[in-house]
Structure formats: C-alpha cells, structure tokens
Amino acid sequence: MNIEIKSLHFAYPDGTEALKGISLTIASGEQIAIVGQNGAGKTTLARHLNGLLKPSGGTVFVGDWETTQHPVAKLAARVGYVFQNPDEQLFSRDVLTEVSFGPRNLGYAKEKVDALAQRALALTELSEKTEVNPYDLSPTWRKMVALASIIAMDTPIVVFDEPTTGQDAANVARIARVVAELKREGKTVIAITHDIDFCAENFERVVALSRGQILLDGATRDVLGQEAVLAQTYVEPPQLTRLGKRLGLKETVVNQEELLQALKK
Amino acid sequence: MSDRLSFHVQRDSFLHRLNPLTKLTLAFALVVVAFVLPFYWTPIFVLFAVIVPLSVSGKIFREFSWAALRLILPAVGFLFVMQALFQPIGEQVVFKFYFLDATTESVAYAFRNAARIFVMISAFTLFLLSTHPSELMSDLTRRGLPSQFSYVVISTLQIIPQMQAKANAIIAAQRSRGLDTESSFLKRAGALGPLVGPLVFGSLVEVEERAIAIEARGFTSKRAKTSLYEIADSKFESVLRWSLVALVVLSIGLNLWHS
Ligand SMILES: Nc1ncnc2c1ncn2[C@@H]1O[C@H](COP(=O)(O)OP(=O)(O)O)[C@@H](O)[C@H]1O
Ligand SMILES: [Mg+2]
Numbered sequence: 001m002n003i004e005i006k007s008l009h010f011a012y013p014d015g016t017e018a019l020k021g022i023s024l025t026i027a028s029g030e031q032i033a034i035v036g037q038n039g040a041g042k043t044t045l046a047r048h049l050n051g052l053l054k055p056s057g058g059t060v061f062v063g064d065w066e067t068t069q070h071p072v073a074k075l076a077a078r079v080g081y082v083f084q085n086p087d088e089q090l091f092s093r094d095v096l097t098e099v100s101f102g103p104r105n106l107g108y109a110k111e112k113v114d115a116l117a118q119r120a121l122a123l124t125e126l127s128e129k130t131e132v133n134p135y136d137l138s139p140t141w142r143k144m145v146a147l148a149s150i151i152a153m154d155t156p157i158v159v160f161d162e163p164t165t166g167q168d169a170a171n172v173a174r175i176a177r178v179v180a181e182l183k184r185e186g187k188t189v190i191a192i193t194h195d196i197d198f199c200a201e202n203f204e205r206v207v208a209l210s211r212g213q214i215l216l217d218g219a220t221r222d223v224l225g226q227e228a229v230l231a232q233t234y235v236e237p238p239q240l241t242r243l244g245k246r247l248g249l250k251e252t253v254v255n256q257e258e259l260l261q262a263l264k265k
Numbered sequence: 266m267s268d269r270l271s272f273h274v275q276r277d278s279f280l281h282r283l284n285p286l287t288k289l290t291l292a293f294a295l296v297v298v299a300f301v302l303p304f305y306w307t308p309i310f311v312l313f314a315v316i317v318p319l320s321v322s323g324k325i326f327r328e329f330s331w332a333a334l335r336l337i338l339p340a341v342g343f344l345f346v347m348q349a350l351f352q353p354i355g356e357q358v359v360f361k362f363y364f365l366d367a368t369t370e371s372v373a374y375a376f377r378n379a380a381r382i383f384v385m386i387s388a389f390t391l392f393l394l395s396t397h398p399s400e401l402m403s404d405l406t407r408r409g410l411p412s413q414f415s416y417v418v419i420s421t422l423q424i425i426p427q428m429q430a431k432a433n434a435i436i437a438a439q440r441s442r443g444l445d446t447e448s449s450f451l452k453r454a455g456a457l458g459p460l461v462g463p464l465v466f467g468s469l470v471e472v473e474e475r476a477i478a479i480e481a482r483g484f485t486s487k488r489a490k491t492s493l494y495e496i497a498d499s500k501f502e503s504v505l506r507w508s509l510v511a512l513v514v515l516s517i518g519l520n521l522w523h524s
Contacts, residue, residue, distance in 0.1 A: 091459050
C-alpha cells in the first residue's frame with residue numbers, strides 16, 4: 001500500500017505554517033526515517049499519515065483513500081501510529097487487554113484478536129508480562145507495550161514518533177529487532193527520529209526536513225553523506241560516517257560492517 | 266503560568282498595583298456592607314458608586330461588563346424571578362402566572378436579594394480580574410500562610426490547562442488505535458474509559474514526580490523563604506485595610522441597632 005503526498009501544506013490554527021509544500025511518495029514495504037531539527041515539521045507530517053491532521057492544502061493518499069475522506073478510526077486499519085509518550089494511551093489493567101484494544105476496535109474475530117496480540121507480545125518480548133498492569137512496568141517497558149499495542153493491529157503501514165528517545169541500549173536494540181521483523185513481513189515502516197545511528201542502521205531511505213520543507217530525500221547513504229546540507233537542519237551524520245570521511249574513504253559508510261569492508265580494500 | 270483558567274487580565278492600573286490582600290479585604294467589605302447595611306438601596310449604591318467606577322479605573326471595564334452581563338445577570342435574573350414568584354408575602358398582586366403571583370412586597374424583596382448577590386459576585390469578579398492568583402498566594406504565604414496550602418491552590422489552577430493538553434494528546438492516541446470518537450453518542454460514551462484512564466493515571470504519575478522534585482529542592486524546609494517577587498504594600502494600604510475592617514464592623518453594628 002503506497003503513500004502519496006502531493007504539495008502538502010499545513011498551518012496550525014494559530015497561523016504557524018508547519019508544512020510548506022511537501023511531496024513524497026512512499027512505496028509499499030519501504031523503511032524510511034524522517035530526520036530534522038526540532039520544529040522542522042516531522043510530527044506534523046506524520047500526523048497527516050493517519051488523518052489526525054487534515055491538509056490545509058494538497059492531498060495525502062494512503063492506498064486509494066484520501067485522508068480527508070475517512071475518519072481516523074477507519075484509517076487506523078491502514079496506518080498504525082506509535083506515539084512518543086506511552087503514558088498518553090495506556091489505560092487497561094493488564095498488558096494483554098491493552099494490546100488487544102486496537103485489534104478489537106478494528107472488529108476482528110476473537111481468535112484473530114488473540115493471535116494478533118500474542119504475536120505482537122512475542123515480538124516486543126512482553127510474553128512473560130501479559131498479566132502485569134502497564135503502570136507497574138518501567139517506562140522503557142511501557143514503551144514496548146505501546147509498540148505492541150500498535151503492532152497488534154497488523155496495519156500495512158506503521159509510523160513511529162521518536163521510538164528510541166529516552167530508551168536504554170537494550171530497548172533500542174529491541175526496537176531495532178521489531179523494525180527488522182516488520183520489514184521482513186513486508187510492512188512499510190516510517191520513523192521520526194533524532195537518533196541518527198538508529199536511522200543509519202535500520203532504514204534504507206532518509207527524508208530530511210527543514211522548516212516545513214524537504215531538504216534531502218534519498219538512500220540513507222546518499223543523504224547521510226551530505227554533511228554540509230544536513231547541517232542546515234542541525235543533523236550530524238553518524239560518528240562512523242564522519243570518521244570514514246576523515247579517513248579519506250571515497251564511498252560513504254553508514255555502519256561498522258561497511259567501514260571494515262572499506263578499510264580492507 | 267497559563268492564564269487560560271485564571272480570569273486575570275494584565276493591565277497597568279491603580280487597581281492592579283494594589284496589594285492583593287487589600288483587594289481581597291475590599292471585596293469582602295463590599296459584600297458585607299451590601300448585605301448588612303439596613304438601607305434598601307445599599308447594594309445598588311455599592312454597585313454603581315464603587316464597583317463600576319473601580320472597574321473603569323482598573324481599565325477592566327470591558328471585561329467586567331462582559332462578565333456582568335453574560336454570566337452574572339442571567340444567574341441573578343433567574344434568582345429574581347424565582348423569588349418574586351415564590352415568596353408568599355404581600356397582598357398587592359402585580360403579576361400573575363397560573364397559581365403563582367408576584368406582589369409588590371415580594372418583587373421588592375427579590376430585587377434587593379438579587380442586587381446583593383449581584384454585588385457579591387461582581388466584587389469577586391473584579392478581584393479576580395485584577396489579581397493574579399499566584400500574586401495573592403505569594404503575598405499570603407509571606408504573611409504566614411503555609412506554603413503547602415498555596416502549592417495546592419496554585420497547582421490546581423495550573424493542572425487544568427495541562428490536563429486539557431494531555432486530554433487532546435490522549436484522544437489523538439486512542440483514535441489512532443481505532444477508537445471511534447467521531448460518530449454516535451453511544452460510541453463516544455463507550456470511549457470514556459480509554460480516554461479518562463490515561464488522564465488520571467498519567468496525572469497521578471506526574472503529580473508524584475513533581476512532589477518528589479520540589480521536595481528534593483527543599484520545598485518543606487522550615488526556614489523563611491526568600492520571596493522572588495516583591496509584592497507592593499504600603500502604610501497607606503494598611504490603613505485602608507483597617508478602615509475597611511472598621512467599616513464592616515460599623516455596618517454590622519448599625520444593622521443590629523436598627524433591628
Ligand atoms: N499544536 C500546535 N499549535 C501551533 N503550532 C504548533 C503545534 N504543534 C506544533 N506546532 C509548530 O509547528 C512547527 C512544527 O512542529 P512539529 O511538527 O512538532 O516539529 P518536529 O516534530 O519536527 O519537532 C513548529 O514550529 C511548532 O512550534
Ligand atoms: Mg516531534
């Protein structure tokens with residue numbers, strides 16, 4: 001299921017022009033990271049994908065649906081959105097009920113709801129914790145519950161807002177495994193992130209936003225190679241990429257493996 | 266501090282510069298006078314000779330009249346009609362509504378009561394319009410009110426706009442999980458749990474964190490605190506406050522003597 005954004009403009013009621021003409025096509029099954037400085041418009045863009053915000057100008061299509069024509073509750077079957085703060089959505093007395101909430105809203109049969117919830121719990125390593133009250137878990141595990149509760153909806157498209165912010169290394173690795181599994185299943189994954197290492201290691205395409213416009217859009221390697229342009233939106237390429245540059249490598253490297261390969265040559 | 270909840274309107278005026286305690290005393294004194302001075306027209310006099318001119322000199326006449334006409338008048342008007350019709354006093358019927366009748370006496374009685382209530386609400390409206398709650402609280406704390414008390418008042422005022430923002434975030438999150446909040450009333454009523462739950466839990470988590478954070482910064486320390494803002498007070502205002510107190514005592518005395 002493709003996402004087709006055409007000259008999207010958006011202004012908040014107070015007049016802030018958050019998006020100034022974004023055009024973007026995201027193909028089915030792509031892994032794409034959206035980067036850019038604070039206030040660049042990343043969250044505003046992401047919220048258009050499931051219809052939480054409706055364009056002031058231009059169009060957003062998710063598959064054959066234009067977002068203005070469908071309520072959020074219906075778009076939720078196509079686009080899952082993991083919010084940055086899990087405390088803004090957890091309400092059930094145990095993890096299993098929480099994770100089943102989404103698929104139940106989508107009206108799936110009981111067996112399917114159970115199967116989807118179990119799969120999401122396994123993927124987020126929560127299988128042991130199904131009966132715990134989410135508020136008895138640590139903030140990092142609450143984040144995983146929030147993730148699981150969206151993955152359980154089995155949407156073809158999943159959007160993550162700042163998934164790794166405030167997470168410890170173990171949880172970042174867990175989230176990376178979730179992204180990898182979603183990729184294997186052929187889902188589209190879109191992540192807003194400040195974590196440029198996470199972006200370099202898990203995403204094949206990067207879109208850099210700056211002041212409501214697209215600054216760069218392309219393969220991760222090509223985008224992260226453009227240090228000077230990225231500096232305009234206060235994004236620094238990964239340490240490794242900069243090291244590679246300083247070592248005089250011709251190609252841009254974005255992870256350890258590539259750096260080793262390049263050095264061996 | 267967000268001002269969405271407090272009625273305070275920032276202006277540069279004589280009224281705004283008065284010490285909060287003076288304004289509070291004034292509001293109380295006006296209410297007592299309006300209620301106990303045994304002259305029929307006292308409340309009307311207080312309203313037009315004191316409260317309205319004060320709102321003008323405080324540069325908040327527009328805000329004050331908006332509140333008076335849109336909020337206070339309808340409520341007080343309702344009270345007037347009810348009392349005029351239901352007070353079983355007087356003989357001279359001026360208006361009949363099925364079995365209810367308003368007499369000259371009941372109308373006069375209802376009018377005075379309504380005027381008193383009008384004075385009461387408008388005196389405090391004037392106070393709230395010209396005084397920021399945190400100003401009042403820091404002044405009272407300086408005068409020996411326990412700081413825990415002002416913390417509770419101030420944080421309650423702060424928490425409501427915060428909760429509004431939070432509620433919006435929660436609604437967005439739950440709609441994204443397929444919760445239907447846009448269609449029928451029944452569906453929306455069923456959506457209450459997922460919306461209220463995180464609001465309450467999240468706020469509890471926040472309140473606890475904040476309590477720990479301010480405790481760690483010595484909030485309950487027994488030493489006298491340094492005040493960050495100097496809240497003006499003067500000999501004149503002190504005299505003014507005591508005169509108001511004297512006025513209150515005088516009106517109560519007059520009331521007792523008169524009856
Ligand atoms: N609810 C809102 N009302 C008004 N302006 C907003 C609101 N949310 C965000 N903005 C503004 O819109 C711009 C883009 O914000 P956002 O999309 O949150 O950026 P990012 O996620 O990249 O940090 C910023 O200038 C921000 O201040
Ligand atoms: Mg953001």
